[in-house]
Amino acid sequence: MWQLLAETSGLTMAHLEHRVYALDLEDGVHDGRRQARPTDCATCGAKVHPSARVCTYCSAQAPQRSIFDLL
Numbered sequence: 001m002w003q004l005l006a007e008t009s010g011l012t013m014a015h016l017e018h019r020v021y022a023l024d025l026e027d028g029v030h031d032g033r034r035q036a037r038p039t040d041c042a043t044c045g046a047k048v049h050p051s052a053r054v055c056t057y058c059s060a061q062a063p064q065r066s067i068f069d070l071l
Contacts (some may be wrong), residue, residue: 002016004029035050036050036051037064038050039062039063040059041055041057041058041060041062041064042057043055043060044057044058044060046058048062048063050065
């Protein structure tokens with residue numbers, strides 16, 4: 001997939017490495033891992049764990065996440 005993207009967009013390996021580094025820093029730590037952050041429940045405002053489907057406190061449906069947030 002990367003090869004196709006690189007060939008058609010002009011992106012380089014340096015672009016990819018820079019983006020991977022930036023994604024790694026999204027959780028505040030450069031450690032080779034990216035951990036999803038909790039979100040706020042739209043109903044009660046409590047923190048909702050990234051893998052939860054419903055709020056622990058009010059049972060409201062948790063916001064939909066991208067599959068990449070759970071990796």
